[in-house]
Amino acid sequence: MSVTDSPAARLQALFEGHRLTPTQRRIAHSMVRRAADVPFLSSVELAELAGVSQPSVTRFAVALGFDGYPALRRHLREVAPAEPAAEAGAHNEYQQAVEAEIENLRHLAEALADPAPVQRAGGILAGSRPLLVLGLRAAAAQAHGFAYFAAKVHPDVRLLGEGGTMLQDRIDAAVRAGASALLCFALPRHPREVVGTLAYAKEAGLTVVTVADSAFAPVAKVSDLLLPAAVGTGLAFDTACAPMLLGRVLLEAMCDDLPQAQSRLEEFDTKAAARGLFVD
Template sequence: MPSDQQARAQASAITPGKRYADDGPAPVDQVRALFGGHRLSPAQRRIAQYITDHLTEAAFLSITDLAERVGVSQPSVTRFATSLGLSGFPALREALQPIALSAVAGTPDTTREQDRRNELQAAVDAEIDNLESLRRVFADTDQLLDLGRELARSVPLTILGLRISVSLAEYFAYAARRIHPDVRLVSRGGSVANDALLQSREAGGTWVLAFAMPRHAKETLAAVRAARGTGLRVALITDLTLGPLVEEADVAFTAGTGSRLVFDSYAAPGVLSAAILQAMADADPERTQLRLEKYEQAAEQHDFFLEY
């Protein structure tokens, strides 16, 4: 863990953003540099956002007052400080106060307001970076196309997503059912997941596609291990390049998540999911076309959708 001095030094790192007369980084960029590079929980991100938005006030508040303003407990503020590599709340204030004083001295109110508005744009910029990284991954499509063929052949095909990853798993399963004859969604952990995975294997399934987005759940790791235990192979979509989840997977694809807002956003994992669906569709074009045509006929017959 870095020392307090090292963590405070991050606040002086040169990062993209508006420059001051001394060619140093703007105070809001110094604060973001201090908070950046750390995996923060949603509650901790609320603290970080409050400090960023109210820097000149927050840097001089007591731990009691800051916790009250954000709407969290005092231990939550302490854990936030230690998650940044600092020894505690006093060290956090010590790191913030020089930045706050420079903001008071050099930043007009209109500029500080613009910084707050641009936080949403910064979140979009971070997702653009994630998509650029994914674009580089797609430069070599062999592994993705191979996975598409394997998932298309697995009947049934099991899609696993627990807790925050449920939404991605549901999207994938919903779309995959349009082109695959037997798709099974597992969105509950524990013995329910174990039963579903065992049934899928006994029914002839060979693959599980698992989603593991932060914060990574222990029950996801347990379910992946259970799948491997039944003889199923595991393909993993996650934001990790290393760790126990990746080690348990037969194939792993990494897609970064946006972490600038209170809750993560999933632009890159969503695009990666759509690309794997495309690879599945291309792996068996005749089956894909037949199933899509049948679905369109059913949609028209039962009047599923609005007409514009």
């Protein structure tokens, strides 16, 4: 089976072109995350998985053009056949969390089979002087990590890692300095402030590139280019291996569009050695 024929890819194609409510986007996101299991779930089980009511699942199926959830499930069994997932009882809860993250990384690998969106994003980010990087609350670590490494190859990276009324001031200052793009990391739970900040950035003329946990995340409507990478939800706090890795892939794509990236890295290594920064 090719990556474009995977259950997750077929589900994504099923949802495209439909205007979904936030609740329906949550259902769609849950279905993509559990693409192999969905054709075998009842409407009650899917509702529990997505954290919504059973009638919401029925309305979701109707919104997709089906008579009800049974018709949607029959369709899924026809177009996205898959074997039920192996019983989780063979692993403890920590192992299950790791296995879930491995599956998220597999889905990311499938998405990257078409490198065009990431390459486009890399070019957008490389061309922005300065480059703004936004990440609040759960996404702050992802934004900080990207900005740390990006600053080694990009001439002017400005991290927006704390919320507040000065966010818009800093966007205005960056636009005056010549910024053309903003990279946002957006992970659940999504702060309302992030959605408002991205809307402001677009109004200011910036191209917004977003790494989010789902193509149906609340930030999708205020992003020019959204790159999804699922988070793990098996532990008390979400895990974000796939978004972190996607951020590193974006760095690589950005470096490909920065002619002086390699020379900047070599210059840093020379200075680091002279200063004795590292022990290895």
